[in-house]
Amino acid sequence: MKTMPLDQTIIDRRAAIIAAMRAIVGEERLITSDTAMRPYESDALTAYRQLPLMVVLPDSVEEVAKILVYAQKENVKVVPRGAGTSLSGGALPLADGILMSMARFNEIQKIDYDNLCVTAGPGVTNLSITEAVQDRGFYYAPDPSSRIACTIGGNVAENSGGMHCLKYGLTTNNILGLEMVLLTGDVITLGSDDFTEGGLDLMGLVTGSEGMLGVVTSVTVRILPAPPEAITMLVGFPSVEAAGETVAGIMRRGLIPGAMEMMDRLAVKATEAFVASGYPLDAEAVLIIELDGTREEIKSATALVKKVASGFGASSIVVSTSEEERLAMWQGRMSAFPAVGRLAPDYYCMDGTIPRGKLPEVLTAMSQMSRDFGLEVANVFHAGDGNLHPLILYDANEPGQLERAETFGEEILKLCVRVGGVLTGEHGVGIEKRDLMSEMFTETDLNVQQRVKCAFDPDGLLNPGKVFPTLHRCAELGRVHIHSADGARFPNLPRY
Amino acid sequence: MPMEEKSFHPRSEEEVEEVVKWVLATKTPLEILGSGTKRGIGHQVEAGARLHMERLTGIIACEPGELVLSAWAGTPMEEIEAALAAEGQHLAFEPPDYSQVLGSQDCGTDGGTHGGTFGGAIAAGLSGPRRLIAGGARDHVLGLTGVTGRGETFKIGGRVVKNVTGYDLSKLLTGSFGTLAAMTRVTVKVLPRPEAIRTLEVSGLAREAGLDLLRRAAASPFSVTGAAFVDERAAGSSGCFLRLEGRADEIDVRLNTMQAPLSVEGAAIGSKASGDLWQGVRDLPAWSAMDIIWRINLPRARAAEVASRVDAEVGGDMFFDWAGARLWLALKGEGTANHEAIRKIAEAAGGKAMLFKAPGDLKSETPVFHPEPDALATLTARVRDAFDPQRILNPGRMGER
CATH class of the missing domain: 3.30.465.10 (Uridine Diphospho-n-acetylenolpyruvylglucosamine Reductase; domain 3)
Structure with a gap:
């Protein structure tokens, strides 16, 4: 950096x-x-x-x-x-x-x-x-x-x-x-x-x-x-693809659940060892779905989720029957980061967003990268909105591992952008992803954003060094460049 | 010497950039137009050239599984809505079609596009009744490309529903009426179209009781997606309208169970009639004959107080949307002397008044958009400098300096 x-x-x-x-x-x-x-x-x-x-x-x-x-x-x-x-x-x-x-x-x-x-x-x-x-x-x-x-x-x-x-x-x-x-x-x-x-x-x-x-x-x-009531469903799948198809299928049929989270096998394994929330250990991917609203809304939505998930080959479907059960199911998801953290001395949490349909492709590529970098990665995913949180496991005391984890992370984010996604879904650019901004934006795009910064802060005094990979002086950005100026340069424009 | 008026009809983003570079070089103010259905909103633009976007048309990507749609700015709204409807989806912010209430003349050259264009809808940043629960236009724009008033083609945002990469300039551009950049492509979030709609109509309530019901309904856990009240004077009899949207197998139960906790009994209106009713709330066709229409945004709990003051000091017909947070006021005839009173009433309640529809002479007397305090106006002008320092794009449309 x-x-x-x-x-x-x-x-x-x-x-x-x-x-x-x-x-x-x-x-x-x-x-x-x-x-x-x-x-x-x-x-x-x-x-x-x-x-x-x-x-x-x-x-x-x-x-x-x-x-x-x-x-x-x-x-x-x-x-x-x-x-x-x-x-x-x-x-x-x-x-x-x-x-x-x-x-x-x-x-x-x-x-x-x-x-x-x-x-x-x-x-x-x-x-x-x-x-x-x-x-x-x-x-x-x-x-x-x-x-x-x-x-x-x-x-x-x-x-x-x-x-x-x-x-x-x-x-x-x-x-x-x-x-x-x-x-x-x-x-x-x-x-x-x-x-x-x-x-x-x-x-x-x-x-x-x-x-x-x-x-x-x-x-x-x-x-x-x-919402008057809420229930949670735990749905296990034999493949990440089937879980992804279910997420898209639920929304295609007109339902936007209160929450729709996905965890991969490694994340589930780590979580179950930590809090035992009853997540299926034999599944390749688990969806944690929350449905909220009136009793009738929930009843209608639950039936729809069951139908879609079964259609895509869900291996297990569990619906919470009490508030205690619902909270216990969430306990697993909410403990995922610390649980994964127990698998290695350190972990690095990433935050890209991808079009949901690219999930299998991205996860396959990530497994390959995991092998190449020699570092394990667990995946926790806000499945409904395509926001991916890969957790890269490393040991900062092992020489070179932090750098390898950071490079691995960068490669994941570049991959997210390549498949049509973005560098950050909710964590912000900050200092961490600043130097990757040019993966997503051209110099002109970034200049447009920096000029807005200049409108508020012409001397670059507020939190400088974040978000923008290159700092320009505002005076330099403010100039208007007008090129040669006659109508004859625009022969192709249809005019009336 | 009067400037010769030129019309440009670019077929690509590159041509749009060329046009902006040309107007910069020749110092020709440029008016940007979709199909012109919203041209009556804001101040009239004094331009020497026009940029027509209607040839920059077509849906680029409609991805129902991803809940996103990207299209060229000149795409007719009818085309967008039809494509989404075919997938059982829609734009949840209910972009209004004000062509009837504004008496808009279609000025597109390729034939009528009654509902306006996609770019126009985003540039105007207008939202319908569902903003109450689903957000406004600003909340649904995910990213866009355009050409700034400096003649640069740029992109902001992305094509996924969750993104915080870089500044959220999509919100700044939405509702900027083409004064910062000429938008060329826009990506929006789309949502499932509800399977069933019901409206609970409660008639005969006095205004204060009606507005109170709107607020209680919006604060109830029944997911009310529309809450409007029409005054007796505006409609002949007063009416309180509460909309529910959802699935066919649950919606009637919800409609019935919500009445007891709200202490009301009303008449249920089915899906089809509800669709028409809320389109009327959204588009205000009933007020086509009105000469002057104000749109007042205010904290909803102040609506009754504001309405009483309007009655006492201004008069006119009133109509309330967004549980009272949006008050429409219509005046007939010449009454142009009351704009100061209206702005004062709005301000005293923490609100803002926009002159939505008015003859040109009134607009030259008072700004269309609610005036901003000095520090904010100065900052806004600096933000404009960042995009369009020469004020060459739609100059004056927002009364900007």
């Missing part, structure tokens, strides 16, 4: 920058010693570590604005951070940049059952939004696996997904409004407390922009009525 060029003048001015930050947030919310900054040196992509210049923890919109105005004036980089659960290095600090933790923005500001929305500080955890409204029968739909710890601000930055996003959407589909501080210190409100139309959709742009456009200080999310 190429690292950002270090700005030594910033390091030299560290004492002055510390003094300026102290004047804004005070001594207690400023961290400057190496020991105390250690917890911030990486996010959940722990292969990359870097101590920041300092850590500040603002606790008001005014403080965030002052910090950003200072940063802009003094040309100091800022990396915003939520809980640090990013799997793509999105919150990796910079040695010459301030790390701005949003942890103090941890209050739910408003629960509005009349308009079905909740307004929360960016430091509020994903799960605590649901916890705040579940007594009244509501919930917040996106459920990334880190939902106990990850923050709603981080979810907005990464446009996080989860197991239920096939039916209920990603973060971006469940956000109604954002308050954001710009580098100018201006505070803007995007969206509202309900559906918004008109004007450019900057809220859609900001969601998933990986903390590079502004600092979100408040998030309004849509809450949904919880």
